[in-house]
Amino acid sequence: MRKHKSAKLTAALAGLALTAAACGSSGASTGASSSAKAPAHITIGTLYSGSGSYATSSQPQLAGLEFWISHENAKGGAYVGAYHKRIPLKLVDYNDQSSSSTAAVQYNQLITQDKVNILVSDFGSVLTAPAVTIAEEHKVVLFDPTGTGTSFFTPGNSYIVLTSLPTSGVWPDPLVSFIEHEKISRVAIVYDSNDFDASQATTIKDGLTKAGITPVVYEAVPTSTTSYGTIISTVAAKHPQAFLELGYPTNDIPFLQNLQSSGDHFGMVFTAFPGQLHSLLESNVGEKGLAYTFSYGFPPQISSSKVSEGMTTARFVSAFGHGKASNVNFLDVAGYQAGLVIEEALAHASSLSQSALRAAVASQSGKLHTLDGSFDINSEGAQLGERLPVSQMLPANGATTTKIGIVYPASAANTAVTYPAP
Amino acid sequence: MPPASHGPKPVPSRQGPAGRAARQLRRLGAGGISDVGAVVVPVAVFLAAVHLYSNELLLLNMLVYAVLAQGINVIYGFTGYLPFGYVAFFGAGAYGASLSIIYLHVPALLAVVLGGLAGALLGALLTPLLRLSGAYFAIASLAAAEAVYEVVSNPSLASVTRGPYGINLVTAYNQSLSYDAAVALLGLSMLGVVILRRSRFGLALRATADDATSAEMAGVWVVRERSLAWLISAALAGLAGGVFAWAISVFYPTDVFDLTISVFAIVFALFGGVGTTWGPLVGAVVLYGIYSLVGLSDPQYFQLTYGLLIAALVLFLPGGLGSLTRGLRGHFKGAPGGAR
Structure with missing residues (x-):
C-alpha cells in the first residue's frame, strides 16, 4: 500500500516536473521555423514609468512605440519574413514607477511569464540597466531605444541593440x-x-x-x-x-x-x-x-532627407502630432524608431528565434534610413549612425x-x- | 516476541530507521515537529516553487523580504525596538558583498557572507542608538540609514563605492545559485527564530521587552542581550542585501537604500505577527504574493489594496495573522489567547 502511494507521489512529481520543463522550454527564446504554424500574434513586451522621475520621458517613448504598433496592425500586422505574411502585434506593458528594482522583476515577468517575442526597454540608462543582464541571461534580444550608458555594450553580450541614439559618451x-x-x-x-x-x-x-x-x-x-x-x-x-x-x-x-x-x-x-x-x-x-x-x-x-523605411518627419508630424510639430518630441520619435528596427528584424529574420532576430538586425545595420537618421550599429549593438x-x-x-x-x-x-x- | 516489561512500553528496535525517527519525533513533541517544519517546509516549498513558476527574480524578492521580515521579527518581536532605518543594513550588505566581489575577487557565496558581516559591522557602529527607545529610536535609525546612503552614494567616493553610478556584477551573475542561496538564507533565518523562541536568550529578550528593569533585576544582562539581538537582526539584513545584490547584479544606491524596503519588511512582519516563527514569513508570502498579482501590472491598485489591508490590520487585527491563529487555538482549548 505504502509502495503504491509512493509510486503515485513519484508519478505526480514527475508530472509536475514535466509540466515545469514544458513551461520553461516554451520561453521567449522559442524558435519558430518557417515550416511551423505561424503564431496568432507577435507579443512585444515593454515597461514604462507611470510616475516618478522618468515618467515625463518614458511616456512619450511608449506613445511612439504604440503608434508604430497601431500603424502596423492597421495593415494587418507586421510582416514576418519567416512566415511570408503579416502577423498582428500585441503589446504587453508594465508600469515600473521609475524604479529600477521593480523594473528588474517586470523584465523577468515579460520574459518568463508573458513569454514575449520582442523585449523593449524603458526610457534611459537607469531603467534599461537591469534589463541588460536579464536579457543576456535568458538570451533574449533587448531593443533599447534610449538607454545609452556606455557600460551596456560589451564584446561578450550580443543580446542588446541600441535603436535610436549613440551612446551618451x-x-x-x-x-x-x-x-x-x-x-x-x-x-x-x-x-x-x-x-x-x-x-x-x-x-x-x-x-x-x-x-x-x-x-x-x-x-x-x-x-x-x-x-x-x-x-x-x-x-x-x-x-x-x-x-x-x-x-x-x-x-x-x-x-x-x-x-x-x-x-x-x-x-x-x-x-x-x-x-x-x-x-x-x-x-x-x-x-x-x-x-x-x-x-x-x-x-x-532635424529632418532626415533619406528615409528608406517608415514615415518621413513631415508625415510623422502629421499623423502622430495631428499636424502640429509642437505635439511631437524626440522621445515619440525614439519609440517609433524602435518599432521600425523591430519591423526590419521581423521582416528579415529566418525564424522568430532570438538569435535569428539579432542576426536580422545586424544585417540591416547601415542599410536602414529612417526619420531618426541612419541606423548603424557596431558588433556590440551600440548605435554609431547619429551625431x-x-x-x-x-x-x-x-x-x-x-x-x-x-x-x-x-x-x-x-x-x-x-x-x-x- | 517483544520482551515483557513494566512501565512505558519501549519501541521495538526492529522497527528500523522509521521507528527510530518516530521515537525521536515523539520525544520532540508537537512543538518540536512544528519547529522542524518551520525550517524544512518553507525551504522545500521555495525549492519546488522555482520549478513551477519561472519568474525566479520575483520569488527571490519574496525570499529576501521574508528574511528581512524575520530580521524585523528578531529586533522588534523580541525586544520591542522598531528600526525604520532597517534598510541601512540591507544596503550595507548589498554593498559589502558587491565590493568584496569587485575588489577582493571573492566567490559570490563568500561575498554574501561578507555582506552579512558588513550589516553586522554597521549594526555594531549603530549600537549606541539602542540607548534611545520608541519613536526616538525609530527616527534615529531612519536618520542613520539616510546618512549611510549619503556616504555610499557620494560622487566623491565613486572610486571606492562607485558612488551614485551603481554596481555592476555581471561577471558574478548566477540566477539559480543566488536563488538557492536565498532559500538557504530563509532556512537559516527560520532556524534562528526557532532557536530564539526556544532558548533562554529569547526568553531574556522577551523579558526585557516586557519590562527591562524587572528583567535586569532578575539577572538578565539587558544591554548585552539587546545588542546581540540587534547584531543578529543587522546580519540577517546584510545577508539578504548580499543575496539581492548578487541576484539582481545591476543596481543603484537608491535601489538598496530605498525606505520602501524598510516599510515593506515592517508591514510584512506586522501583518503575519511578530514574535512568532511563521508570522513574518506568512506576511511576506501573502503580501508580496498580492504585489505580484496586482502590483506588477497595476501598481496603483496594489498601493490601494495595500493601504486598505494595512488599515484593516491596524483596526481589526493589531497582533497580525498570528494573533488570529492564537485566538482560534485558545477558543478551541477554552482558554483566552495562547502562548506565543
Whole structure:
C-alpha cells in the first residue's frame, strides 16, 4: 500500500516536473521555423514609468512605440519574413514607477511569464540597466531605444541593440567643437551623478582639456537635485562664459527656473532636454526662461532627407502630432524608431528565434534610413549612425514662444547662432 | 516476541530507521515537529516553487523580504525596538558583498557572507542608538540609514563605492545559485527564530521587552542581550542585501537604500505577527504574493489594496495573522489567547 502511494507521489512529481520543463522550454527564446504554424500574434513586451522621475520621458517613448504598433496592425500586422505574411502585434506593458528594482522583476515577468517575442526597454540608462543582464541571461534580444550608458555594450553580450541614439559618451562631441569654435575659454560644468550625465561630462571635460580649456567648475550633484539657487550663485562667482547643466528633465526645469529668478546671466547656457522635450520645458519654464538656451538637436527638429523605411518627419508630424510639430518630441520619435528596427528584424529574420532576430538586425545595420537618421550599429549593438548637432531655443512669434534652431555644425545648421545671449 | 516489561512500553528496535525517527519525533513533541517544519517546509516549498513558476527574480524578492521580515521579527518581536532605518543594513550588505566581489575577487557565496558581516559591522557602529527607545529610536535609525546612503552614494567616493553610478556584477551573475542561496538564507533565518523562541536568550529578550528593569533585576544582562539581538537582526539584513545584490547584479544606491524596503519588511512582519516563527514569513508570502498579482501590472491598485489591508490590520487585527491563529487555538482549548 505504502509502495503504491509512493509510486503515485513519484508519478505526480514527475508530472509536475514535466509540466515545469514544458513551461520553461516554451520561453521567449522559442524558435519558430518557417515550416511551423505561424503564431496568432507577435507579443512585444515593454515597461514604462507611470510616475516618478522618468515618467515625463518614458511616456512619450511608449506613445511612439504604440503608434508604430497601431500603424502596423492597421495593415494587418507586421510582416514576418519567416512566415511570408503579416502577423498582428500585441503589446504587453508594465508600469515600473521609475524604479529600477521593480523594473528588474517586470523584465523577468515579460520574459518568463508573458513569454514575449520582442523585449523593449524603458526610457534611459537607469531603467534599461537591469534589463541588460536579464536579457543576456535568458538570451533574449533587448531593443533599447534610449538607454545609452556606455557600460551596456560589451564584446561578450550580443543580446542588446541600441535603436535610436549613440551612446551618451559621444553625444557632446559637436558641443565641444562648438565651444572651441566660439572661442569660449571659461566653462562651468554641473552634472547629475548618474551614468548618462557623467559620461557626457567626462567627454566634454576631456575634449575641452585637449583644446587647452580647463573647466572653471566641474561639479557633480545628486540626480535628485531640484534646487539650483546656491549652485548657480557659486558658479556665477567664477564668471564662466558658458554654463553647461547636464541632467534629466526633472533637473533641467528647476535649473532654468532658478536661473531665471537668480538674476545671474551667462553668455551660453546649455541643458540636454529642451531639444528633446521642448513643449514640456517651455510650458514649465516659459518663453523667457528658455530663450537662447542651447541644447542638443534631435529629430523631428532635424529632418532626415533619406528615409528608406517608415514615415518621413513631415508625415510623422502629421499623423502622430495631428499636424502640429509642437505635439511631437524626440522621445515619440525614439519609440517609433524602435518599432521600425523591430519591423526590419521581423521582416528579415529566418525564424522568430532570438538569435535569428539579432542576426536580422545586424544585417540591416547601415542599410536602414529612417526619420531618426541612419541606423548603424557596431558588433556590440551600440548605435554609431547619429551625431547630435547643437541647437538653440530662439524667440519666435513676437517672443511669445521659442522655436528650436540648429546652429552647429555648419553642415546641419538652419539658423544663425546668438552668442553671447542677450 | 517483544520482551515483557513494566512501565512505558519501549519501541521495538526492529522497527528500523522509521521507528527510530518516530521515537525521536515523539520525544520532540508537537512543538518540536512544528519547529522542524518551520525550517524544512518553507525551504522545500521555495525549492519546488522555482520549478513551477519561472519568474525566479520575483520569488527571490519574496525570499529576501521574508528574511528581512524575520530580521524585523528578531529586533522588534523580541525586544520591542522598531528600526525604520532597517534598510541601512540591507544596503550595507548589498554593498559589502558587491565590493568584496569587485575588489577582493571573492566567490559570490563568500561575498554574501561578507555582506552579512558588513550589516553586522554597521549594526555594531549603530549600537549606541539602542540607548534611545520608541519613536526616538525609530527616527534615529531612519536618520542613520539616510546618512549611510549619503556616504555610499557620494560622487566623491565613486572610486571606492562607485558612488551614485551603481554596481555592476555581471561577471558574478548566477540566477539559480543566488536563488538557492536565498532559500538557504530563509532556512537559516527560520532556524534562528526557532532557536530564539526556544532558548533562554529569547526568553531574556522577551523579558526585557516586557519590562527591562524587572528583567535586569532578575539577572538578565539587558544591554548585552539587546545588542546581540540587534547584531543578529543587522546580519540577517546584510545577508539578504548580499543575496539581492548578487541576484539582481545591476543596481543603484537608491535601489538598496530605498525606505520602501524598510516599510515593506515592517508591514510584512506586522501583518503575519511578530514574535512568532511563521508570522513574518506568512506576511511576506501573502503580501508580496498580492504585489505580484496586482502590483506588477497595476501598481496603483496594489498601493490601494495595500493601504486598505494595512488599515484593516491596524483596526481589526493589531497582533497580525498570528494573533488570529492564537485566538482560534485558545477558543478551541477554552482558554483566552495562547502562548506565543
